[in-house]
Every structure is written in C-alpha cells, then in structure tokens.
Amino acid sequence: MLKPGDAAPAFDLPxxxxxxxxxxxxxxxxxxxxxxxxxxxxxxxxxxxEVIGFHKARAAFNAExxxxxxxxxxxxxxxxxxxxELGSLGFPLLADAGxxxxxxxxxxxxxxxxxxxxxxxxxxRRVVLYAVASPVNVGRSVSETLRVVRALRSGKxxxxxxxxxxxxxxxxxx
Amino acid sequence: xAALDPQAKRRTFERLANVREIVFGIQDGVLTTAxxxxxxxxxxxxxxxxxxxxxxxxxxxxxxxxxxxxxGTRAETRILRSExxxxxxxxxxxxxxxxxxxxxxxxKEGLSREAGYRIxxxxxxxxxxxxxxxxxxxxxxxxxxxxNPLSDGLLMxxxxxxxxxxxxxxxxxxxxxxxxxxxxxxxxAIVLFAVGYAFEGRLSDQRYPAVAGLRFLAIAMGAAAxxxxxxxxxxxxxxxxxx
Numbered sequence: 001m002l003k004p005g006d007a008a009p010a011f012d013l014p015x016x017x018x019x020x021x022x023x024x025x026x027x028x029x030x031x032x033x034x035x036x037x038x039x040x041x042x043x044x045x046x047x048x049x050e051v052i053g054f055h056k057a058r059a060a061f062n063a064e065x066x067x068x069x070x071x072x073x074x075x076x077x078x079x080x081x082x083x084x085e086l087g088s089l090g091f092p093l094l095a096d097a098g099x100x101x102x103x104x105x106x107x108x109x110x111x112x113x114x115x116x117x118x119x120x121x122x123x124x125r126r127v128v129l130y131a132v133a134s135p136v137n138v139g140r141s142v143s144e145t146l147r148v149v150r151a152l153r154s155g156k157x158x159x160x161x162x163x164x165x166x167x168x169x170x171x172x173x174x
Numbered sequence: 175x176a177a178l179d180p181q182a183k184r185r186t187f188e189r190l191a192n193v194r195e196i197v198f199g200i201q202d203g204v205l206t207t208a209x210x211x212x213x214x215x216x217x218x219x220x221x222x223x224x225x226x227x228x229x230x231x232x233x234x235x236x237x238x239x240x241x242x243x244x245x246g247t248r249a250e251t252r253i254l255r256s257e258x259x260x261x262x263x264x265x266x267x268x269x270x271x272x273x274x275x276x277x278x279x280x281x282k283e284g285l286s287r288e289a290g291y292r293i294x295x296x297x298x299x300x301x302x303x304x305x306x307x308x309x310x311x312x313x314x315x316x317x318x319x320x321x322n323p324l325s326d327g328l329l330m331x332x333x334x335x336x337x338x339x340x341x342x343x344x345x346x347x348x349x350x351x352x353x354x355x356x357x358x359x360x361x362x363a364i365v366l367f368a369v370g371y372a373f374e375g376r377l378s379d380q381r382y383p384a385v386a387g388l389r390f391l392a393i394a395m396g397a398a399a400x401x402x403x404x405x406x407x408x409x410x411x412x413x414x415x416x417x
Contacts, residue, residue, distance in 0.1 A: 043291035045273035081288065139270075 001106035001118065001133060008036070008126045009104035016079035017092035024069070024092050026126060032065035033129075033153070034122040035145060038107050038115035042074040042082035042093075046139050050117075051086060051093075053142035058090040064149050066121075067091070073099045073114050107133055119145055121152060190377075191321065195243055195329040197373050201366070203337025205394045206235050208362045209401035211345055211355060216405030221351040228345070232338035240331025248323035258315050265305055272308045273298060279311040340365045359395075367391040 002008070012025035026034070039050060054061075054068050061068055068091040074082070079093035094101070102108035102115035109116050118133040119140055130148050134140050151158040210231045214224040265272045273294050280290035297304040309315045341358035348354035370390020375383020 041287065043287045044277065045270045045291075045294070049270075078288070 002120065002128050002131055004128055004130060006128045008034075008120065008122045008128055009101070010126075011094065011096075011101050013101065014076040014095040015092040016076045016083055016095070017089075019080060019084065019088065021076045021080060024094060026122075029067050029069070031067040032124050033067070033149060034120075034126070035061065035066055035068045035149065036071065036105075036120045036122060037068070037140070037145075038071045038096075038102055038105065038118045040109075040112065040114040040117065040136055041072055042078045043085070046136075048086055050139050050142065051089065053139075054091065054145075055086075055089045057142050057146055060146055061149065064146075064153055066149050066153075069094060071096050071101060071115065073097060073102070109136070112136065121145070121149060123152075192325065192329055193373060193377070195326050196333045197369060199239060199243075199330045199333025200337035200369055201390070201394060202239060203232070203235065203334035204340050204362050204366055204369075205337075205397055206334075207232055207338040208341040208359060208394075209397060211341055211358050212399075213401040213405035215351060215355045216403075217409045221349075221354065224351065225342075225346055228338075228342050232335065232342060235338065236331045236335040239334045240327045243330035244323045244327025247321040247326040251320050251323065254315065254320060258309060258313075261309065261313060261315070262305055265308065266301075269298070269301075269304075272304065272312075275312045276304070276308045279308075283311075337365075363391055363395060366394045 008026065010026045012023060012027075015022060015024040017024070035054075037050070037054065051070060054070070058068060070089075070091065071094040072079075073096050075097050076093075076095040079095060083089045083093060096102055096115065099108045099113070099115060105118065105120065107116040107118040108114075114136075116133045117136055117138070117140055118131070120128055121130040123129050129152050132140070147163060150164050151162050154164070207228055210228045211224060214227050218224055218227075276297075277287070277290045277294050280293060281287055285293070294304070297307055341362040344357035344361050345354040348357045367387040367390065369387075371383050371387030374380065374390060375386035378386075380386050
C-alpha cells in the first residue's frame with residue numbers, strides 16, 4: 001500500500017459521472033487536492049453508506065478545493081446504473097476493471113478480486129499525503145476524511161482530534 | 175391447472191426425513207439379531223440359549239437404539255437452535271454484514287450482483303424474511319433441519335424391534351437349530367432386499383430398484399456371514415477344559 005510521500009500512480013480510466021460515461025485521468029483533475037477512495041463493489045450494502053456520505057459532503061470538500069473520486073473494479077456501465085440507484089452522485093466513479101489501479105496503489109485484495117476499502121488524499125503535486133485502509137466489513141468515516149483534508153490544508157501541526165478553529169500546536173519535538 | 179400445495183409438500187418432506195430412522199432401525203435390528211443368531215448358533219449348541227440371548231439382545235438393542243436416537247436428536251436440535259439464536263442475535267446487530275453475505279451467496283448461485291442486490295433490498299423490507307433467507311442461504315440452517323427427539327427415538331426403537339423379529343420369529347418357530355437358522359436367514363434376506371428395494375430403490379426413483387435391494391442385502395448378509403465366522407473362531411474359547 002502506498003504511504004505518505006509516495007507519488008500517486010497516474011490513471012486514465014473509464015468513468016461514470018452525471019449519468020454519462022466518459023474517461024477521467026489524474027492529470028485532468030484540476031483541484032488542489034484529491035480524495036481517491038477505493039471501495040469493493042457496486043451494488044453492495046456497506047459501500048453506499050460511504051458513497052452517499054461523500055456525496056452529501058461534496059460541498060464541504062469543494063470548499064476545501066478537493067475533488068472526490070471513487071474507484072472499484074466494476075465497469076463504467078455498472079457505476080452508472082448504481083449511481084442512478086443511489087439517486088445520482090456529485091463525483092465520478094472510476095472503472096478499474098481488473099483491479100490494475102488498485103494493485104498500483106497496493107490495495108487489491110487477491111482473495112476477493114476487489115479493492116480494499118482504502119482512502120488516499122493527494123496534494124497538488126499528486127503526492128500521497130494520507131493513506132488509510134479499513135476492513136471490507138467496516139465503512140470508513142467521511143467526516144474523518146474531511147477533517148484530515150482540512151488539517152492538511154491548514155498547513156499547521158495538528159494534534160489528535162484537531163478540528164478547524166482549534167489552535168494548532170507548535171512543533172512538538174516529542 | 176393443479177396448484178402446488180406447499181403445506182402438503184412440507185409434510186411429505188418432514189415424513190421423508192424419518193426414513194433415516196426407519197431404515198437404520200430395521201436394518202440394524204435385522205442385522206444385529208441375524209448376527210447374534212448366526213454367531214451363537216456356531217458357538218452354542220443349545221437352541222434355547224440362542225433364543226434367550228437373541229431376545230435379550232433385541233430388547234437391549236431396541237431400547238438402546240431408541241434412547242440413542244432420542245438423545246442424539248435432542249442434543250443436535252438443542253445445539254442447532256442455540257447456534258441459530260446466536261447467529262440471529264449477531265445478525266441483528268450487523269444488518270449490513272447479513273445483507274452482504276446473502277448477496278454473496280446469491281451471486282454464488284448464479285444471480286448477477288445487481289439482481290441479487292435488488293432481491294436482498296426487497297427482503298430487507300421484512301427483516302424476518304431477510305434473516306430466514308440469510309440463515310438458509312448462508313449457514314444452511316432451516317426449520318426443517320430440526321428433528322423431533324421423541325418421534326425419532328420411538329421410530330428407531332420400534333423399527334429395530336420389528337427388524338429383530340424378522341430372523342427371530344422363524345428361528346423360534348422351527349424346532350431344529352440348523353433349519354431355524356436357515357429360515358431366519360432366509361426371511362432376513364427377503365426383508366433386507368425389500369427394504370433396500372422400497373426405500374433406496376422405489377422411493378428415490380432409482381432406475382433399477384432391484385439393484386438397490388441387492389446392494390442392501392449384500393451389505394447386511396455380508397455382516398451376518400462375518401459374525402458367523404467369528405462365532406466359529408471363538409467357539410474353542412468357550413470349551414470346558416477336560417479333567
């Protein structure tokens with residue numbers, strides 16, 4: 001799995017967005033930061049809680065100049081049908097058929113043939129700033145991802161459970 | 175068009191679930207008693223001793239098999255019910271996990287992920303239907319899995335007793351030890367063939383039910399023959415030393 005400081009592997013993959021099928025490349029994303037989140041499969045019962053969570057929080061991420069991109073091994077048509085099922089999504093879903101992108105990010109589960117539930121936050125140079133993976137049966141926290149984006153954008157040293165508005169700590173040698 | 179009567183079909187399946195006790199009981203009763211008769215006829219000279227031993231063996235066997243079936247089914251049922259209760263409690267705390275597992279089980283049976291998702295979503299509107307389906311599809315647990323300890327025990331005991339009478343009655347009715355044994359083994363062979371023919375052959379729609387009958391007969395009579403040989407081998411151990 002990639003770690004903070006690693007260059008994010010580029011991609012140019014089919015995607016579904018706004019009920020249309022198209023392509024999306026990492027270099028084509030213009031936002032300051034990117035939240036790239038891998039999830040196991042479309043048409044599942046845990047993933048929609050996360051995907052809908054990101055959709056509901058998209059305005060807050062936009063305010064942080066951060067794009068959201070979801071990725072799974074399903075094809076783009078499946079993504080489109082699933083997005084319709086969820087009532088349309090405000091961010092693209094990448095079709096990583098075969099799981100090559102998940103392998104490049106080190107989050108492909110060979111036993112399941114799907115990606116792990118993993119989240120990467122990339123900076124403007126598309127370097128990994130934050131990487132986290134959770135078990136397939138545990139959904140991730142969208143609010144925690146947003147908190148980390150805000151903390152990273154603050155440019156300060158943020159203590160545990162830092163929230164915007166709280167004083168950032170000065171550098172602590174311990 | 176004739177409509178399917180699910181209740182009648184369910185009752186049929188429940189009755190068929192008892193075939194195991196009936197076949198096991200009859201086969202064991204016939205085989206054990208025929209083995210005792212054959213073995214003791216080789217080892218003991220007096221006919222009355224053989225009959226007494228066979229009667230004692232029949233009584234002990236019927237009670238033991240009946241009690242064994244009762245206790246076995248009771249233990250199995252209790253364990254399964256307890257496991258189902260535990261699974262259901264766990265499932266109710268993690269509905270997403272149940273939904274995901276059921277979805278995976280349906281996909282494994284050939285449904286597309288999208289179709290499976292829609293089915294699970296529909297089932298989720300009625301939690302009882304969701305959990306019942308999940309228990310059956312994921313864990314292979316269903317209400318029909320449970321036996322009735324009392325009926326299983328009674329069926330097994332009675333079947334053993336009836337089976338035991340098959341070789342025992344002719345043996346008791348014929349005065350000669352050797353002829354009685356032959357008569358007992360002959361009725362044993364006929365009944366064993368009939369049980370195999372009926373239960374393994376006809377009820378399970380085998381193309382050649384007679385083959386099932388012969389297989390059943392061969393296994394049972396093979397065991398009786400081995401019992402007879404063992405009786406012959408141990409006979410010298412019972413001989414009273416001279417002097």
